[in-house]
Amino acid sequence: MYELIIIGGGPAGMTAAVYAARKKINTLLISGDIGGQGLTTWLVENYMGYQFIEGRELMQKFEEQVKQFPTDVKVEVGKRAERLSRVDGGFEVRTDRGETYQAKAVILATGKRPRQLNVPGEKELIGRGVTYCAICDGPLFADVKVAVIGGGNSALEAADDMVKIADHVYLISLTPLTGDQILINKVKSASNLTIFLEHEVLEIKGKNSVEGIRIQDLKSKKEKELEVGGIFVEIGLTPNSALVKELVTLNRLGEIEVNCGNETGVSGFFAAGDVTSVPDKQIVVAAGEGAKAALQAHRYLQRLSK
Amino acid sequence: MAREVKIYTTPTCPYCKMAKKFLDDNGIKYQEFNVAEDKAARKEMKDKCNSLGVPTICIDNEVLVGFDEGQLKEKLGL
Numbered sequence: 001m002y003e004l005i006i007i008g009g010g011p012a013g014m015t016a017a018v019y020a021a022r023k024k025i026n027t028l029l030i031s032g033d034i035g036g037q038g039l040t041t042w043l044v045e046n047y048m049g050y051q052f053i054e055g056r057e058l059m060q061k062f063e064e065q066v067k068q069f070p071t072d073v074k075v076e077v078g079k080r081a082e083r084l085s086r087v088d089g090g091f092e093v094r095t096d097r098g099e100t101y102q103a104k105a106v107i108l109a110t111g112k113r114p115r116q117l118n119v120p121g122e123k124e125l126i127g128r129g130v131t132y133c134a135i136c137d138g139p140l141f142a143d144v145k146v147a148v149i150g151g152g153n154s155a156l157e158a159a160d161d162m163v164k165i166a167d168h169v170y171l172i173s174l175t176p177l178t179g180d181q182i183l184i185n186k187v188k189s190a191s192n193l194t195i196f197l198e199h200e201v202l203e204i205k206g207k208n209s210v211e212g213i214r215i216q217d218l219k220s221k222k223e224k225e226l227e228v229g230g231i232f233v234e235i236g237l238t239p240n241s242a243l244v245k246e247l248v249t250l251n252r253l254g255e256i257e258v259n260c261g262n263e264t265g266v267s268g269f270f271a272a273g274d275v276t277s278v279p280d281k282q283i284v285v286a287a288g289e290g291a292k293a294a295l296q297a298h299r300y301l302q303r304l305s306k
Numbered sequence: 307m308a309r310e311v312k313i314y315t316t317p318t319c320p321y322c323k324m325a326k327k328f329l330d331d332n333g334i335k336y337q338e339f340n341v342a343e344d345k346a347a348r349k350e351m352k353d354k355c356n357s358l359g360v361p362t363i364c365i366d367n368e369v370l371v372g373f374d375e376g377q378l379k380e381k382l383g384l
Contacts, residue, residue: 032374032375032376033324033373033375035320035324039320039321039324040320042318042320054320055320056320056323056324077375078374078375078376078377078378078379079376080376096376097376126359127357127358127359127362127371127372128356128357128358128359129358131358131359133319133321133359135318135319135320136316136318136319136320136321136322136359136360137316137319137358137359137360138316138318139316139318139341139342140316140341140342140348140358140359140360141358208356209352209356209358210358230358
């Protein structure tokens, strides 16, 4: 049995690992990837110590720091924790590969992932025209008609990128545009962009790849079909908290409520970073929360051993 | 027997860089195609691999879309 299992390898999880190692806590870090959401930021300009750095490079530096402590922290990458439950003397983590690991304390730092539309055709066409990573896949849709779904800053940024690449961009939002005015003005000035406000996506159509999208005007209930070859879904993020929904109560956003010591209400179970109710989703905040969670877990383990 | 590994990427895709680093770290030789520039490769990725997402990784005739370290390890027998 480990003393501590950290689930998640993003900014919060990796910082927690370094703090745990410096307290000589026997730790296992389990994560599907190293870097988490830190990887999806192209350029980070607000992590102190760097005026600007690529998200991927910053995460590599985090990883190098974790690897300074190979005896204290074991890292298992490529495995996703699927369930966390209580067992005698602590907790048990089950992974998607069927393995189980046990520890006296757990820090959950699983972050968030892009929210899906949950409409017919979406799942089937992921990687075949439906994408959640505009910076990755944008260039594949050169001279094609595309739809960007959402009305916030990430949707506006995707739309702004795509008007330079695609033949035409349809920006489809359930609400009025909510992003920064400067971005709204920029996007609206593009000649190859059409905006549909207060429209809902009903269906994504296509056999082998995306061929079109069916939308509905919320007010008039009129439906419309647009011919598109790519769909960029930018409707925000959802917390990766499903694995603990039986262990703790989640808030209405699906986040784990924590107090200022990263405690969840279940003794020995801590949470940190974007998966929690802490309001600001920033790399620097997540890293700080990870540090706090590890120090609190250390105090908890010390109390246990007395 | 060495397997033929092809990876289709775009320069702005962080997962592509991670996938390449993983292949490099494990000493796997591969051919890379930048589909942001190379139209023929983009067409090949779409038609042969039935994929419109990067990274697309082809190992012999198997296609993986996205970087999933666990899955990649399994397919490469690492």
